[in-house]
Amino acid sequence: MSSPPVLLLDVGNSTVKWRFVGETGVNRCSAQADALIESLKPAPAPSAIVLSSVAGEAFDAALVGALERHFSIAVYCARSVAKALGITNAYAKPESLGVDRWMAMIGAARVVGSPVVVIDAGSAITIDVVARDGLHIGGFILPGVRMMCETLIERTGKVRYEQLPAPSTAPGDATGACVASGAWLAACASVNAVVADYPEYRALITGGDARAMMALGVVAELRENLVLDGLEYWAVSKIG
Ligand SMILES: Nc1ncnc2c1ncn2[C@@H]1O[C@H](COP(=O)(O)OP(=O)(O)O)[C@@H](O)[C@H]1O
Ligand SMILES: CC(C)(COP(=O)(O)O)[C@@H](O)C(=O)NCCC(=O)O
Ligand SMILES: [K+]
Numbered sequence: 001m002s003s004p005p006v007l008l009l010d011v012g013n014s015t016v017k018w019r020f021v022g023e024t025g026v027n028r029c030s031a032q033a034d035a036l037i038e039s040l041k042p043a044p045a046p047s048a049i050v051l052s053s054v055a056g057e058a059f060d061a062a063l064v065g066a067l068e069r070h071f072s073i074a075v076y077c078a079r080s081v082a083k084a085l086g087i088t089n090a091y092a093k094p095e096s097l098g099v100d101r102w103m104a105m106i107g108a109a110r111v112v113g114s115p116v117v118v119i120d121a122g123s124a125i126t127i128d129v130v131a132r133d134g135l136h137i138g139g140f141i142l143p144g145v146r147m148m149c150e151t152l153i154e155r156t157g158k159v160r161y162e163q164l165p166a167p168s169t170a171p172g173d174a175t176g177a178c179v180a181s182g183a184w185l186a187a188c189a190s191v192n193a194v195v196a197d198y199p200e201y202r203a204l205i206t207g208g209d210a211r212a213m214m215a216l217g218v219v220a221e222l223r224e225n226l227v228l229d230g231l232e233y234w235a236v237s238k239i240g
Helices: 032-042 057-071 099-112 145-155 173-196 210-216 228-240
Strands: 005-012 014-021 027-030 048-053 076-077 116-121 124-131 135-143 202-206
Touching: 005 228, 014 032, 014 228, 027 032, 032 057, 048 057, 048 099, 048 228, 057 076, 076 228, 099 116, 099 124, 099 202, 099 228, 116 145, 116 173, 116 210, 116 228, 124 173, 135 145, 135 173, 145 173, 173 210, 202 210, 202 228
Parallel strands: 005 048, 048 076, 116 202
Antiparallel strands: 005 014, 014 027, 116 124, 124 135
């Protein structure tokens, strides 16, 4: 009989993505402990749970508590470190690098090797440059598209719109269209500028806005769940 599966959780600032080791698809739910427990109820009981979270300490403590109560098993939290699984972290304080970025780099290097540019277009957009031999040169953090749009409403008196139009980088003819085009243009042009600076590198893109950015001309290969890919490699190396 095969042993129960190991559950992988990628907790971002908007969404939790989960799957079991050895699976290829992904399940999503909003980043809330009770929503996650609900979404896991139909799944088989895991033998272990492995977590990559950038949601913050208070959220993580609540989530780990809820998972341990529900499944009565230990939860392992991945952390960014100076060097692991072929990647050397550029940060002087390695633990302060978002663990989702760390896992995405580990996943990318596992999939296509290095040099590679790793783009995660989620709540925030991160771009990490990984040179030959897995040497992380450094990266970029930008607000994600949704965050850019919301910030304009929050921090101005007159930028108001009902609904954002479909992704576009064409000049807008109403406030919502101008805000959306501005945000998509900023996101896509930033990513393309970094990719163009490293012509010898493969570029992989993941995250909720990856497909839309590719449709708008971002030059990168889609890899849907790079954080879970890296987390799976880490989990297998840690707990087999
Ligand atoms: N229905 C949606 N709900 C939330 N975000 C969405 C939706 N559709 C697209 N997005 C975009 O996806 C981004 C979140 O991507 P995701 O990879 O799930 O983020 P994170 O890893 O930060 O949780 C949002 O910032 C937004 O720009
Ligand atoms: C930059 C991020 C907010 C991206 O998070 P996400 O968009 O995936 O929710 C996350 O990687 C993070 O909190 N990083 C810590 C700071 C750092 O990486 O330097
Ligand atoms: K991100």
